[in-house]
Amino acid sequence: MNILKLIEEVIPSLSRQERKVALKIIQNPQDVQTMNISTLAKMVNVSNATITRFVKKMNCHDFYDLKLKLASSDSKQTKEITKGSIADEVFSFYKDVLGDTAEKIDQAELNQVVKLISNCRRIYVFGIGSSGYTAQEMAQRLIRMGITAYPMTESHIMYITSGIIQKDDVILALSSSGNTNDLNEAAELAQKNHAKVIAITGVKTSPLFNLADYPILVKNSDFIDNTHFINSQFAMTYVLDIITTLLLENDTFKQRLSRTVEVVMDNKFRNNN
The missing domain is CATH 3.40.50.10490 (Glucose-6-phosphate isomerase like protein; domain 1)
Structure with missing residues (x-):
């Protein structure tokens, strides 16, 4: 499953501190890809250990693995709108x-x-x-x-x-x-x-x-x-x-x-x- 979709799916089950990490990643995935774990921890006001626990819950080996999956999610092309369709008309x-x-x-x-x-x-x-x-x-x-x-x-x-x-x-x-x-x-x-x-x-x-x-x-x-x-x-x-x-x-x-x-x-x- 796309890592961002996974995070959105599991966010209700996360702890209060873990949700802060999750929200930051969902809202700014590209920015998070350029951060190290300490930078992200400071930005959302949680401990490094909180991020490590969150990473494990996302089935990632470590924070670097999480960033790789975020990059992979970004590289997936969005669904094309069929020309002449109602969706195309509204767009x-x-x-x-x-x-x-x-x-x-x-x-x-x-x-x-x-x-x-x-x-x-x-x-x-x-x-x-x-x-x-x-x-x-x-x-x-x-x-x-x-x-x-x-x-x-x-x-x-x-x-x-x-x-x-x-x-x-x-x-x-x-x-x-x-x-x-x-x-x-x-x-x-x-x-x-x-x-x-x-x-x-x-x-x-x-x-x-x-x-x-x-x-x-x-x-x-x-x-x-x-x-x-x-x-x-x-x-x-x-x-x-x-x-x-x-x-x-x-x-x-x-x-x-x-x-x-x-x-x-x-x-x-x-x-x-």
Whole structure:
């Protein structure tokens, strides 16, 4: 069995410390291939003995053998997508969305947004409908970094929140069309109370884009020939992934996320040990 698939399969049965090793290998297999056992131990804050026990559980003779198997896993080619298939059609759709969104991204603007989020008192993530699910996901990410974040997916609650918001607070408004009246009115009210508004939308001429202090333009999936039920939030999620990754360049946020990941993993697998 592929060593990475084996690790994913057995991770529930590992000890708390061994799971830290397993997660690092799953998430960064190429990096681990360049490390010695002491470097990996220090990076995940475990003992060399813990890694040795883990290696044995993976049916490897030693750490070097584990690295060889990781290299072998990397060399296996991924499954080809058959041209003209549904999988190929969806892949092409996503490729177009990502490519067009990447062309619109201004790194300097994203850096400003990251700075604003890093220093805010609270951030409220607004989204209605499909964007509401994205808002909930983004808020959870921020919370796990120790940032005080609240997802707002109901228009009445958005408006109440905007009425009592403070100047050090931030609104992150998500709307593919940028033309959701209730969301826009709530964002505008927040501005009147001196909060800053970050907007991610697919329409440059939309009310949301024009009112935002920090507007971010993504590809609107409605502008691509899409007659099937394909994720309309993909471009927005791509930008949120970039923002999240930039936030994690902050050591404090990165350490907090690592701690929360450890807590979540312990909770998931505590009954197995």
